[in-house]
């Protein structure tokens with residue numbers, strides 16, 4: 001159902017996957033969270049619905065519609081912020097306001113979780129507003145904007161792709177959102193060009 005892949009294990013996978021819910025398919029701009037049902041499924045897959053209260057919000061049509069409007073507004077603000085960040089342009093005040101509005105509803109506590117494999121800090125959100133369902137995305141965006149080198153946050157170089165990715169490669173020369181899709185297509189096109197120029 002999802003042409004994009006949720007990759008929470010990648011750095012900033014949550015915010016980047018959220019931005020990549022807008023993509024180009026067969027030359028057309030497609031919004032993969034364009035309706036309440038699609039958004040509910042996306043939020044669940046992204047691991048943002050983990051308690052009775054947030055599950056209840058998603059079952060309530062007017063609340064879900066409200067979250068949908070908020071998600072679209074947040075995505076627009078984040079796209080403007082991340083784009084300006086990656087190009088090192090001036091950040092729009094209204095986009096920043098939109099991000100901070102979502103962050104403002106975050107009420108979280110943290111706890112230390114120790115397992116034989118690793119020691120991690122776990123977050124527990126307990127905000128009462130439905131908007132708080134989107135707060136982890138906003139927080140992930142804040143980490144991206146404050147912790148990374150702007151030149152490493154990029155849009156895919158494929159002409160028919162608008163996906164964002166974080167380049168964590170050693171050389172910093174990654175160009176494609178995914179080697180399996182755009183990278184392979186570009187390689188095949190290059191190969192075809194080489195064959196035809198040799199013909």
Ligand SMILES: [Zn+2]
Nearest residue numbers: 156161177182
């Ligand atoms: Zn791509």
